[in-house]
Amino acid sequence: MTGVPGVNMSQESLVEIRDLNFTYDERPILTGINMTIPRGKVVAVMGISGCGKTTTLRLIGGQLKPSSGSVRVAGQVVHELDSDGLYNLRRRMGMLFQFGALFTDMSVYDNIAFQMREHTDLPESMIRDLVMMKLHAVGLRGAHALMPAELSGGMARRVALARAIALDPMLIMYDEPFAGLDPISLSIVGELIRKLTEALGASSIIVTHDVQESLKIVDYVYFVSAGKIVAEGTAEEIKHSTVPYVHQFVWGEADGPVPFQYPARPYGEQLMESAVRRA
């Protein structure tokens, strides 16, 4: 049973993943995944590109159905929900997509107001106050009239973050929130994730391969390799982990369990062959 130190086992976790298997076109993407995301904590899911991290987020959000196993959010099994149930669940989740995924045909203000207008009957005056509040939390209140195309990468990411928390969700998921940002924006986004999670009393799941920034702000880390969880622990435990894969990842080593060379025949052999052919 996975355990987060300092957390009472009987405390209700927000997300519980048990024995999750997911295959796509007969290729196994995730095998035997077990995760627990407690309330109010920031959890990171790390691994190299293509190991199944984003798939996990989609399974939690109900965009994909598991092949076997269960995903529980707030006690409800996600893939057994009907469309109304899924609708209600998604209203309480926020997601920050890679590179923002802002609606390019609307202004920053309209992007954040989108969910409020779609899901609530709040009057425009109240919506205005709420939007400004969210924008102020990410430091972009003055940019409310800009279009997404006019924003820098860091600003767009912050707007997307404000949009993710528009309806004060209980679970926020981040898909590579640090990808492609300059150092200043990096630390801003990291700080915001931590602060907003605590302010909202929500849980956050960060899918990332940015070790530096995430280890600064997370409570717990799951390491995924080839669809399986190979290591887990608090930020401190991970930094001093002796698991070869984790060690290579955290210290950025070129070669290790994740090989440098893409699988191919030994080079010496190939050279010999071409020399023989030329002769």
Added chain:
Amino acid sequence: MSRTTLDLWVGFFVAVGLGALLFLALKVGNMASSSSGDTYAIQAKFDNIGGLKVRGAVKSAGVVVGRVTEIRFDPEAYQAVVTINVDDRYKFPRDTFATINTSGLLGEQYIGFEVGGDTAMLKAGDTIKKTQSAVVLEKLISQFMFNKAAEDGGKK
């Protein structure tokens, strides 16, 4: 683009589009004659209807007074039976002559009504007694050639 400007442009577009449709319907097409007014149906029998078609015009004094609605073959009399819907406003005497004419030299064929002097009028369901079939061009030509040959033969 603000919502009001957008709505304005769309309203303009829809108005202009409907205007074009109206223009086509009224100025280009002829709605008047295809509007179904009240009509009564009569029949006429022809030996040969030539190229007359259903929905062909029925004219009297050059004005359209009705439409051909049905063309049948009578297997007992070996004649074509044409059903005509005549506009209710116009009554024709019972000895009306129905002829099949061609508009122009090579144009469409239509039925022409030539009125006689009968005081009794045609009612719905009546049949026109006097008809003249269409002129078939081939027969005309062969007749002409026959006459020409006979003329030449006679001269010799």
Added chain:
Amino acid sequence: MLSGIIEALSGLGQRVTSRIWRLGYASRFFLAILLHSGTSVRRLHLTIREIYFTGVLSLIIILVSGMFVGMVLGLQGYDTLQRYGSTEALGVLVSLSLVRELGPVVAALLFASRAGSAITAEIGMMKATEQLSAMEMMAVDPIARVVAPRFWGGVISMPLLAALFSAMGIFGGYLVGVQLIGVDEGSFWSQMQASVDFREDILNGVIKSFVFGIIVSWVAVFEGYDAEPTAEGVSGATTRTVVTSSLAILAADFILTAFMFTGT
């Protein structure tokens, strides 16, 4: 060599089956659009916005093309008719050609290349940048919010554009025939009025343009929604929209014309 033939045949078979599969998928998508059209009606401004982008922004190309097509009809028509001494029939020639065929078909082809490709590119880009996915995760159905309004916007715009094309064309034919060449103005219009039937010609033309509108809008939104979320994917989808809808329009035109204008 035999294996080559077998390979070619199985490749062909696979391509045919994948096309048929795609057609089935597209048909289910069409049904989904119809079922989720409530939002397009309840939030009319979404549809109105799309009517603007597909209809209003196509006005220039439709009106100018219509004018030119009508003018060419006037020129060519006059040239042919005068050989039989029937130049007063020019009005009939121009109007019937436009109202029955050229109006609906050419306007639909232009619409497919301008508005159809734009719709496909827009939806494809939204898919590539994960905007559709984001919308889904916000519990807003992208088919109801993004796809259906664009579909209905196209369906509503198409008949209006076709009518405008025909009207402009007739005006162009009038300009060339009557003003430029000197055909009698009175007989131009009177013969036209006598020969163009509202139900037969004009209404059938409107029905055609309505059918074409459905075809173009359907293909455009489907290709956009189904595009590969990459740059090449979106560009391929846009090309496919123009090609597929153009072919479908011409095929449908043949079928509709056979139904409407033959027989007694």
